[in-house]
Amino acid sequence: MSLSISIQHRFEGFTLDTSFEAPAGVTALFGSSGSGKTTLVNAVAGLLRTDQARVQIGERVLCDSAKGLFLPPHKRRIGYVFQEGRLFPHLTVRHNLRYGRWFSGRRGDRTEEARVVDMLGIGDLLDRRPGALSGGEKQRVAIGRALLSQPLLLLMDEPLAALDEARKAEILPYLERLQDETDIPILYVSHSVAEVARLATTVVLLDKGKLLKTGPTAQVMSDPALAPAFGLREAGSVLAATVTAHHADGLTELMAAGGQVFLPRIGVAPGNTVRLRIHANDVMLSLDRPERISALNVLPCKVTAIRSGGGPGAMVQLKAGQDQILARITKRSATLLDLHPGSEVFAIVKSVSVAQADIGARDQSMAKSDTTT
Amino acid sequence: MDFLSPEEWTAVALSLRVSLWATVVALPLAIWIAVLLARREFWGKQLLNGIVHLPLILPPVVTGYMLLLTFGRRAPVGSWLADTLGLVFAFRWTGAALAAGIMGFPLMVRAIRLALESVDPKLEQAAATLGAPRIWVFVTVTLPLILPGIIAGAILGFAKAMGEFGATITFVSNIPGQTQTLPSAIYAFLQVPGGEASALRLVAVSVTIAMAALIGSEILARRATKRMMGT
Numbered sequence: 145m146s147l148s149i150s151i152q153h154r155f156e157g158f159t160l161d162t163s164f165e166a167p168a169g170v171t172a173l174f175g176s177s178g179s180g181k182t183t184l185v186n187a188v189a190g191l192l193r194t195d196q197a198r199v200q201i202g203e204r205v206l207c208d209s210a211k212g213l214f215l216p217p218h219k220r221r222i223g224y225v226f227q228e229g230r231l232f233p234h235l236t237v238r239h240n241l242r243y244g245r246w247f248s249g250r251r252g253d254r255t256e257e258a259r260v261v262d263m264l265g266i267g268d269l270l271d272r273r274p275g276a277l278s279g280g281e282k283q284r285v286a287i288g289r290a291l292l293s294q295p296l297l298l299l300m301d302e303p304l305a306a307l308d309e310a311r312k313a314e315i316l317p318y319l320e321r322l323q324d325e326t327d328i329p330i331l332y333v334s335h336s337v338a339e340v341a342r343l344a345t346t347v348v349l350l351d352k353g354k355l356l357k358t359g360p361t362a363q364v365m366s367d368p369a370l371a372p373a374f375g376l377r378e379a380g381s382v383l384a385a386t387v388t389a390h391h392a393d394g395l396t397e398l399m400a401a402g403g404q405v406f407l408p409r410i411g412v413a414p415g416n417t418v419r420l421r422i423h424a425n426d427v428m429l430s431l432d433r434p435e436r437i438s439a440l441n442v443l444p445c446k447v448t449a450i451r452s453g454g455g456p457g458a459m460v461q462l463k464a465g466q467d468q469i470l471a472r473i474t475k476r477s478a479t480l481l482d483l484h485p486g487s488e489v490f491a492i493v494k495s496v497s498v499a500q501a502d503i504g505a506r507d508q509s510m511a512k513s514d515t516t517t
Numbered sequence: 518m519d520f521l522s523p524e525e526w527t528a529v530a531l532s533l534r535v536s537l538w539a540t541v542v543a544l545p546l547a548i549w550i551a552v553l554l555a556r557r558e559f560w561g562k563q564l565l566n567g568i569v570h571l572p573l574i575l576p577p578v579v580t581g582y583m584l585l586l587t588f589g590r591r592a593p594v595g596s597w598l599a600d601t602l603g604l605v606f607a608f609r610w611t612g613a614a615l616a617a618g619i620m621g622f623p624l625m626v627r628a629i630r631l632a633l634e635s636v637d638p639k640l641e642q643a644a645a646t647l648g649a650p651r652i653w654v655f656v657t658v659t660l661p662l663i664l665p666g667i668i669a670g671a672i673l674g675f676a677k678a679m680g681e682f683g684a685t686i687t688f689v690s691n692i693p694g695q696t697q698t699l700p701s702a703i704y705a706f707l708q709v710p711g712g713e714a715s716a717l718r719l720v721a722v723s724v725t726i727a728m729a730a731l732i733g734s735e736i737l738a739r740r741a742t743k744r745m746m747g748t
Contacts, residue, residue, distance in 0.1 A: 189646055190645075190646075191642050191645070191646070216645070217642070217645040217646050218645045218646070218647075218648050218649055218650050218651075218654075219648075220646075221648070222646055223646070223647075224643065224646040226639070226643060228639070230637075230639055230640055230642075230643040232640060232643075232644070232658060233640075233662070234658075234661040234662060234744060243644070243647050243649075243657075244647035244648050246648075246649075246653075246657075247647065247648030247649050247650070247653065248648055273744075289647065290646075290647075293646075293647045293648055
């Protein structure tokens with residue numbers, strides 16, 4: 145189900161004016177704090193009445209200020225996972241989960257409840273109250289509660305921001321699973337590039353209330369002009385690769401559009417696709433194919449764009465097969481190598497990480513993380 | 518029970534009846550007013566706030582006299598109520614309950630309002646996104662969360678009703694069996710020679726009821742809070 149959102153709202157000293165459309169899947173709203181992300185999702189949920197708003201999910205129009213239409217939050221059928229969980233402290237986990245069902249008019253669907261409880265691994269918590277849960281457990285229950293209210297759209301406002309790294313790692317696999325097992329579109333607010341790289345199908349980049357760019361994740365993340373918005377340290381590209389073999393020396397071999405890639409062993413069976421993330425800072429460029437070098441991952445590429453700002457660095461966009469890779473080098477190197485669009489270079493990738501293990505492969509990676517939790 | 522004379526018993530029973538009715542009737546109204554004051558913005562909010570708190574700052578005798586002017590037999594509201602509903606307040610125990618309820622009302626409203634203001638509106642928003650209409654959000658989320666405040670308000674109101682003297686005696690006088698509540702009875706006993714013993718026994722009863730109510734509310738409120746904290 146596609147999503148069409150158009151919001152205008154004027155605050156004191158800040159104007160939010162954003163329109164975008166997103167296909168099904170996870171749409172990440174990315175931007176620094178104060179860029180208007182939370183305002184936008186609150187407007188979508190109906191918790192905030194903005195000056196102008198039009199929100200449509202599939203064929204269903206939730207609000208249209210031009211026509212004077214404004215559905216109150218309880219009629220929107222939107223599941224909202226808040227940053228702080230917001231579980232009801234006076235109800236047990238079980239009753240928190242069932243809260244939405246009292247009002248959705250679809251009582252007694254125990255199989256759906258069992259499925260969600262199982263997916264989120266919260267079966268042991270059902271009789272506890274939120275006060276006795278850890279931060280990660282609370283967030284999982286909050287996700288379950290939102291899912292069980294039969295939403296047409298899931299809003300997640302930095303659901304991991306209040307958690308430490310270990311808890312984040314605990315929840316991310318469940319979010320990936322969620323993406324695979326439900327067809328509910330998700331609007332995911334985040335200011336973490338890693339989360340966006342891992343989860344998003346579409347990225348909506350916001351800056352001070354304005355839309356900077358929207359598009360498929362791989363495309364937006366490999367745009368050198370947008371790298372400053374993601375932060376130069378975090379900037380980098382994502383690309384898909386298929387696992388081809390596991391080698392005896394502990395390496396996994398993958399095939400990306402631009403060539404072969406080796407990674408320390410990952411728990412994904414051959415034939416499955418994973419999403420890789422390559423930081424721009426981890427890519428070196430060479431005009432000749434480097435021989436006698438320790439780096440294993442060397443991809444032949446063609447320069448498609450170079451962008452430099454006021455600093456000493458330059459962001460180079462490369463094309464490797466169908467994939468795009470970003471490399472961050474110095475302006476001086478770019479001049480010395482005489483790089484320009486069309487130059488043939490070799491990208492030496494110092495490190496690659498798996499951003500996401502895709503469909504099918506998930507079962508195994510989940511099984512693995514299940515045994516460790 | 519030989520501890521109290523029948524006359525004294527009448528006063529104790531009447532006081533309990535008056536205070537219970539005052540509390541039970543005033544409580545829902547106090548919750549409603551507290552919600553208005555804590556959550557809504559409307560014209561005349563400060564005026565309403567002032568009127569609610571008036572009995573707390575006026576001399577009780579003044580409150581009692583104003584009640585007499587409003588709810589007396591020949592007063593406008595009093596005669597209308599007597600004619601249409603058959604509800605008479607003047608010089609009846611119902612009048613004592615009315616006076617007690619009005620005197621305790623600001624205390625109830627304050628306690629409940631305080632509890633309401635400590636409820637995170639974000640929880641109510643969360644309930645709304647889960648499909649709950651406003652009234653159900655109130656019943657299923659707000660009300661359970663302010664329960665300790667409601668209990669505290671009810672006990673404060675009840676205690677105030679038990680001790681109410683000035684407004685009651687001005688409004689409904691001091692008729693044994695009708696309007697002579699505990700404080701009026703203690704006062705009356707102290708006016709006659711040899712009444713000190715009776716007065717002292719009623720004082721003891723008064724202290725006992727007050728302490729029991731206080732401890733009871735403490736236990737209830739603690740239980741409610743404990744439930745919420747999930748331990």
